[in-house]
Amino acid sequence: MTSSADPPPEGPSGGPLPAATDKGLKGGALGLFASTVIGLASTAPAYSLAATLGVIAAVAGVQSPIIIVLAFIPMFLIAYGYKELNEVDPDCGTTFTWASRAFGPHTGWLGGWGIVAADIIVMANLAQIAGQYGFQLVGAQGLAHNALWTTVAGVVWIVLMTWICYIGIEVSANLQKVLLTVEIVMLLVLAVTALVKVYSGSAPATSLHISWSWFDPTRIASVDAFATSILTTVFIYWGWDTCVSVNEETADRNRTPGRAAVIATVILLLVYLLVTTSAQSFAGVGSHGNGLANPENSADVLSHLGDEVFGSGAFGQTLTKLLILMVLTSAAASTQTTILPTARTTLSMATFKALPAKFARVHPRFLTPTWSTVGMGLASIVFFVLLSRVSENLLADSIGSVGLMIAFYYGLTGFACVWYFRKVLRLSPRALWTKGIMPGVGGVLLLYFFVDACLVYAAPDYGSTSWTLPFPPHWQLGGVFVTGIGSLILGAVLMLVYRVISPAFFRKEIIAVSSHAGHGRDDGHGKDDGHGGRRGKRS
Secondary structure, eight states: OOOTTSOOOBOTBSSBOOOOOOOOOOTTOBOHHHHHHHHHHHHOHHHHHHHHHHHHHHHHGGGHHHHHHHHHHHHHHHHHHHHHHHHHOOOTTTHHHHHHHHHOHHHHHHHHHHHHHHHHHHHHHHHHHHHHHHHHHTTOHHHHTOHHHHHHHHHHHHHHHHHHHHHOHHHHHHHHHHHHHHHHHHHHHHHHHHHHHHHHTOSOTTOOOOOGGGGOGGGSSOHHHHHHHHHHHHHHHTTTTHHHHTGGGBTTTTTHHHHHHHHHHHHHHHHHHHHHHHHHHHHOSOSSTTOTTOTTTTTOHHHHHHHHHHOSSHHHHHHHHHHHHHHHHHHHHHHHHHHHHHHHHHHHHHHTTSSOGGGGOBOTTTOSBSHHHHHHHHHHHHHHHHHHHHOHHHHHHHHHTHHHHHHHHHHHHHHHHHHHTTTTTTSOHHHIIIIIIHHHHHHHHHHHHHHHHHHHHTSTTSSSOEEEOSSTTOOEEEHHHHHHHHHHHHHHHHHHHHHHHOOTGGGTSSSOOOSBOOOOOOOSSEEEOSSSOEEESOO
8 A cells, every 4th residue: 555645656657557467377376485485496406506516616616605605695686676576566577577668678578588598408407417316216327327218217307397387386386395395404414414524523534624714705716717606606596586487376476476585595595505515524625536526526416425424324325315316306396496487487478479379378277377388398308309419518518508598687687677666766775775786786796797707608618519600700619608698699589580570569569668667755654665655554
C-alpha cells in the first residue's frame, strides 16, 4: 500500500508499474525455504567444487580461500540488484525483461540469450559428470571412462531431469530438498574430518595448518592470475538466480525470490569457504601427489580427496561412496535446476514476442512450460552429443567459456538495475545503496573480469584447443575465448534473423523502454518503493 499523500508508483515510461504478465504458471507453489533450496541446488556446490577447486588452487595457490571470498562480493552485489528489480517487476524472464525495459529490446534479447547459451553449455558438462559418477557409484570403472557409455548415461540423465521439470515445479522443489540435504551434509562431514586429521597429526605430510596469510589478497601472484581465478570461482557461485526465475510460481513473488537469492549466496560463501580451507589444509596446493593443484586430480578433486580423508577401512569406503553419490546427486540436481531458468526465460521471451509463440505454451494440468522445457532438454542433448563425439578437449573448453557468459548477463543485470532506478537513487540512502551503488559496483567488477579474462583466454596456448581465423590476419585464438565470444556472436546473429521474422518486439511495441523511473517523493512515512513512492504506514 502507498501512503494516500504519495503519488502512485510509476513504471519505466512514467506510467503505472509494469503489470505482471500472466503466463499460466502455478502461482504460490514455492515458499522462502523452497526458493532458497532451488537457488542453492542450482549452483551444484559439490559438483562445482569437484570440478574447479583444483583449477583455482593451480592459479591462486594458498590464496584460494581469499579468492572464494572475493568472488562472493560481485555475486552478493548482483543478487541485490536482482532483489530490487524483482520487487517491482517479478517476471520469470529476469535479465531479458529487465534489460529490455532499461536499455531496449536488443540488449534485453542478448541478455536472455546469455542465460540460454550458458545453461545449454553447462548442461553438457553436468550430464558428463552424472554419467561418470553413476558408473563409479556401482563400481563400473571401465564404463566410467568410456566416452560412449558416459554419453549415453548423460543423455538419460538429461531426459529424466527434463521430465521432472515438465511434470511440476513442486515435484522439482521437493526432489531438490532431498538432494541438497545429502550434498550439504556430506560436504560438512568431509570438511570436519579433514580438519580433525590435520590437527590430530594424522594428515599427509603435505598438510598445512590454517594461516591468516591465506586470506591476504596482496599475495596473489599477478593481476591476470587474480582475474582468471575470480572468473573461475564466479562459476561455482553461478545459479542462485534460478530462485528468481521461478518468481511467478512463488508465494509473495515480489519479495520472496529476491530474499532467497541473497540468502543462497551467503550460505554458499560459508560452505565454499569451509570446504576450500579444510581441503587446502589437508592436501596442500602442490602439483604432485595429494596436492589440490595436481593436474591428474583437477577434474575430480573431491573423489580423490575422499579416498585420502576417509581412509581405506570399511566405514571410510562407505563414506567415500556417499561422497561419490553426493557429487552425482549434485550434478543431477543442477541438471534439473538448469532447465528451470532457461525454460522460463524462453517462456517469457515468447510471451513478449521475442521468440516463436510455441515457446509460450504452458501445460494445462502441470502448469509448467511445455515447448520451452522440452526444447531446453533437446538442445542440451544435441550439444552434449555433438561435442562428446567431436572432441573431449572441445567439451572442456566450452565449459571454461561459461564464465564469460555468466559475467555478461549478471553484469548486464547490475547495470540494468542502476539505469532502471536512476531517477530515485537520491530519494534515500537505502535506494542509493541497494538500487545504485551495490548493483553498479557488481556490474563494473564483472565487466572488468570479463575483459581481462577475454585477454587471457584469447592466448592460443590457453585451454585444450586453439583456433586459427580463416581470414586475414589469421590470428590463433584459444578455444575457451572462441567458444565464449562465438556463442555471444551467434546470439547476435539469431537476434537479427528473428528481428526480420517478427519485428514487433524490436520496435518497442511490446515492452516499453525505461526513459523515466518515477518522480515520487520521500515523505518519511514509509519504505521507499523503488519508484519514487513510499509504502506508507497508512493506506
